[in-house]
Amino acid sequence: MELVIADDAAAAGRLAGGIMADHIRGGAHAIGLATGSSPLGAYRELIRQHRERDLSFQRVQAFLLDEYIGLPPGHPQSYARFIRDEFTAHVDIADDAVHSPDGNAADIPSAAASYERMIATRGPIAVQILGIGGNGHLGFNEPGSSLRSRTRVKTLTPKTRADNARFFDGDLARVPTHVLTQGLGTIGDAGHLLMIATGAAKAEAVAAAVEGPVSAFCPASILQMHPHVTVIVDPPAAAYLK
Numbered sequence: 001m002e003l004v005i006a007d008d009a010a011a012a013g014r015l016a017g018g019i020m021a022d023h024i025r026g027g028a029h030a031i032g033l034a035t036g037s038s039p040l041g042a043y044r045e046l047i048r049q050h051r052e053r054d055l056s057f058q059r060v061q062a063f064l065l066d067e068y069i070g071l072p073p074g075h076p077q078s079y080a081r082f083i084r085d086e087f088t089a090h091v092d093i094a095d096d097a098v099h100s101p102d103g104n105a106a107d108i109p110s111a112a113a114s115y116e117r118m119i120a121t122r123g124p125i126a127v128q129i130l131g132i133g134g135n136g137h138l139g140f141n142e143p144g145s146s147l148r149s150r151t152r153v154k155t156l157t158p159k160t161r162a163d164n165a166r167f168f169d170g171d172l173a174r175v176p177t178h179v180l181t182q183g184l185g186t187i188g189d190a191g192h193l194l195m196i197a198t199g200a201a202k203a204e205a206v207a208a209a210v211e212g213p214v215s216a217f218c219p220a221s222i223l224q225m226h227p228h229v230t231v232i233v234d235p236p237a238a239a240y241l242k
């Protein structure tokens with residue numbers, strides 16, 4: 001595992017975006033995207049390189065990690081919409097090359113299975129960008145998730161719903177209770193895992209993921225079992241590393 005302590009959150013985002021850009025220039029045909037606030041700096045860097053340095057996404061398929069179940073299609077906080085607004089609408093990737101689990105499917109388990117199949121068919125994902133939950137979750141694999149899990153339904157913990165209420169005008173009641181998420185096994189199939197964590201609220205989870213025991217109680221600790229991992233943090237998120 002490569003651990004980089006960047007000068008600040010902005011530098012962490014630029015570095016992560018640069019690593020993703022290198023994969024794309026090197027011919028990656030599938031990339032994995034995360035939502036939430038952590039990867040936004042990386043997406044800004046990719047948009048900048050698209051505008052200023054001819055970085056093209058025309059040959060790239062993109063796969064989201066997860067999606068809320070039951071938000072109406074087009075809801076501003078659905079992850080499909082979030083990624084379009086924050087990233088993919090600003091580069092030359094076709095809308096139909098950006099894939100996410102279908103959180104509105106009539107048959108959710110079969111939507112999970114078909115997402116797995118799509119990744120298996122159109123992958124492998126060359127580089128997967130990741131954030132980390134304050135409780136160590138990866139994707140929406142909450143503590144206790146099987147280390148070899150595949151895409152499936154998960155129930156969000158009260159902490160994760162409270163953490164994400166900021167995206168729903170602070171109204172906890174509006175935060176969905178269930179999600180579809182790639183499993184830890186699915187995430188581990190990507191060639192390069194690139195995790196970004198910034199801010200003091202992530203310090204404990206980062207230390208557990210990077211230096212703690214590999215355990216389902218800290219799902220992000222599966223990073224330790226992967227052959228190619230880069231963790232990029234800012235100084236506050238690195239505070240508890242030994």
Ligand code: F6R
Nearest residue numbers: 034035036037038131132133139
């Ligand atoms: C989002 C995701 C989550 C977030 C994590 C951190 O697609 O899978 O694991 O990466 O909850 O969220 P932020 O970055 O908002 O702190």
